[in-house]
Amino acid sequence: MRILIPTPLRQFAEKKDAIDVSAHTVGEALEQLTAHHPELRRHLYTEQGKLRAFVNLYLNDEDVRYLGQEGTPVHESDTLSIVPSIAGGR
Amino acid sequence: MLRISNSLYTCLRQHSEETYPHECCGVLLGTSGQGEERMVTEVVPCENTRDDSPHNRYHISPLELVRIQRLGRERGLDIVGFYHSHPDHPARWSQTDLAEAHWIGCSYVITSVRQGHAEQTNSFLLKGTTEEDKSFLDEPLEVSEAVAAISTNAGRVQP
Numbered sequence: 001m002r003i004l005i006p007t008p009l010r011q012f013a014e015k016k017d018a019i020d021v022s023a024h025t026v027g028e029a030l031e032q033l034t035a036h037h038p039e040l041r042r043h044l045y046t047e048q049g050k051l052r053a054f055v056n057l058y059l060n061d062e063d064v065r066y067l068g069q070e071g072t073p074v075h076e077s078d079t080l081s082i083v084p085s086i087a088g089g090r
Numbered sequence: 091m092l093r094i095s096n097s098l099y100t101c102l103r104q105h106s107e108e109t110y111p112h113e114c115c116g117v118l119l120g121t122s123g124q125g126e127e128r129m130v131t132e133v134v135p136c137e138n139t140r141d142d143s144p145h146n147r148y149h150i151s152p153l154e155l156v157r158i159q160r161l162g163r164e165r166g167l168d169i170v171g172f173y174h175s176h177p178d179h180p181a182r183w184s185q186t187d188l189a190e191a192h193w194i195g196c197s198y199v200i201t202s203v204r205q206g207h208a209e210q211t212n213s214f215l216l217k218g219t220t221e222e223d224k225s226f227l228d229e230p231l232e233v234s235e236a237v238a239a240i241s242t243n244a245g246r247v248q249p
Contacts, residue, residue: 043221081159084192087150088189089174090186
C-alpha cells in the first residue's frame with residue numbers, strides 16, 4: 001500500500017511524497033514507515049506514544065478514527081493519507 | 091518569499107469579501123524553489139466548517155484536504171500554503187492561528203476585511219522543526235503578473 005506524506009513531513013522522509021509499505025493494518029503501515037524513517041515518529045506521536053491530536057489519517061477517503069483506528073485492515077491497493085489539520089482564527 | 095500572480099491574489103482576496111462577515115479559508119497549491127521561495131499556481135477555495143463560530147474561526151475538512159492533496163499530486167503540485175481572512179481584524183497571525191498551525195515550512199496568508207472590503211494581505215511562514223519550537227515569521231509576498239498561473243480558480247473540491 002501507499003502512504004502519502006504531507007509537505008511538512010517530507011524533510012523527515014528523504015523528501016519523498018509517497019512511500020510504499022507492505023502491511024495488514026494501518027498500525028503496521030505506520031510502524032514500517034517510522035521504522036524506515038525514525039525522525040517521523042516524534043512528529044506523528046506524542047511522548048506517550050499516542051497519535052498527535054492534529055494528525056488525521058485517511059484510508060482512501062475514510063477517516064481511520066471511524067474505521068478501526070490503527071487496527072483497520074489495509075489492502076495492497078489502498079492509500080493512506082497523513083493530513084495535519086488546518087484551522088485557526090483571529 | 092511567496093510568489094503569486096495578480097489574478098490568483100485577487101481570487102483569494104475576493105473570497106474573503108464573499109464570505110464576510112465570516113472567515114474564508116483555502117489551500118495554495120504550487121511549487122517550491124530554492125531555499126524558502128514558493129510559487130503559488132492554484133488557489134483552491136474551501137468551505138469553513140466552523141459553523142459554531144465562523145466570524146472568528148476557520149477549519150478545513152481533512153477530507154477536503156485529502157482530495158486537494160490528491161488533485162495536487164495529479165498536477166505535479168504540492169500544498170505550499172493556506173489562506174484565511176480576519177473580518178474586521180488586522181492581517182496578523184493570532185495565538186489561535188499559531189496553536190492550530192501544523193504545516194511547518196508552509197505559508198499562511200491572512201487578509202483583513204473591513205466592512206466587507208479586503209484590505210491588507212500578509213503572508214507568514216511557519217518555521218521550526220517541531221510543535222514545540224514552531225513560530226510564524228513575516229514573509230515577503232510578491233504579487234506579479236510574471237508568475238504563470240495554471241488556473242485562476244481550481245474550483246471547489248467537493249467534500
